Amino acid sequence: MAIVLFTDFGAEGPYLGQMESVIAEIAADCRVINLLSNAPKSDPLLSSYLLAAMAKDFPVGTVFLAVVDPGVGGERSAVVLEADGRFFVGPDNGLLNTAAVHASQRRWFEIIWRPQRWSTSFHGRDIFAPVAARLAVNSADDDDLQPYQQSLHGWAKDLQRVIYFDHYGNAMTGIRFDDHWNGETLQVNGRSIKQADTFSDVQEGEAFWYNNSSGLIEIAANKDCARNRLSLRLRDEVGRCLE
Template identity: 30%
Template structure:
């Protein structure tokens, strides 16, 4: 193993929860290298936890171990699992939908249920509300440090039985591309859609073309305007909207040096729909 351990939670950093996970991992092996993916996942937001793994995992070396804890079902019968991805990395997480984007992108080769009789922090058996520390950080550190092998995590579970969230697909309807707003580029307020670049290019759109962008929440009309398809933000004026290709090769919508999400009160999820069509540049 690489001894790289990457942590993601919805715990925030205002108390000792993440620090406790660090302490458990270092107690397993003081040479382990611990990194933060993020601890700012919105509380209980399994969808965002799944997306942030998808956004990040493929850029880490093989055998990196990720621990993702967004776990509204902690203490219930939901399973705790470790999966091996199609790019030879490992993810330790509750089986609650957190693996949705990974399974649909890089794929899952094998999954194992964590055997808590072996892979649980000693003397923590009466705790049912902090599996991030007692089960996930402990198991992830043992795996990353070669204290245990993947086979020693626990029994195999069928990958087809791993829980997935509903994941809408983008579509092409004539000259119109329809999709959803998957997530926000939080700090800058850009909208990240589920429309991939290849599907978008099927409409014959080129950089500099004008696009009509419509956003709806369920059946409620939220936004409609014409903007340019830009290669970079510098191709638009400050405060001007644009469509661009983001860092995961999907279409994004932004305000140059502004927050599109805040300006138009846009949120994310299956009910937030976006449609894009090319219009003549002189409109």
């Protein structure tokens, strides 16, 4: 069984290690995979579409410990989503919603368990990590979780915005690629961007879009930084060119 970390903590600092330490105490034999530690900072909406796209490639039974939680310590609930046999543990702030709307079967639970001592500012370590570890070793019970009602009304399966920049400056969008997008020209920041299958199909420095390895539409530039070349920012709108 694997526990997959998806956070906006960044690679530096103690936070990832502190969560891994908690997991090791409860589920020492489980593999811990740090999938992403630079999710869009304090932005559960954008992170939600990124998480859903990346999670689909993991096997049934995987537990995702997802923490992008600017409202930690506030009124939002701590929840578990079971979606098509995968488990997502995190805050009820929209972060898990895209995985839920993509699933054919889903169940929600509220985390009612609390440790004797816990920080109001680090639920990732003190609440989410212990529950994720218990789920991974099948030791979570009715004292930990209770059924939870969640409305996904109005939550779109795709988001036509830039949601993430990778190390190279490529811009992932929240749009899942399908045949309806084949051959389309995208519009972003007043620029028209054509489709290509791969980087070598365009000239050096030329921007293009393609179907990336996570099944999302991604904007890139051959041997260049699309983020800088196109002056892209997170949440920039991306749509079909109407010309």
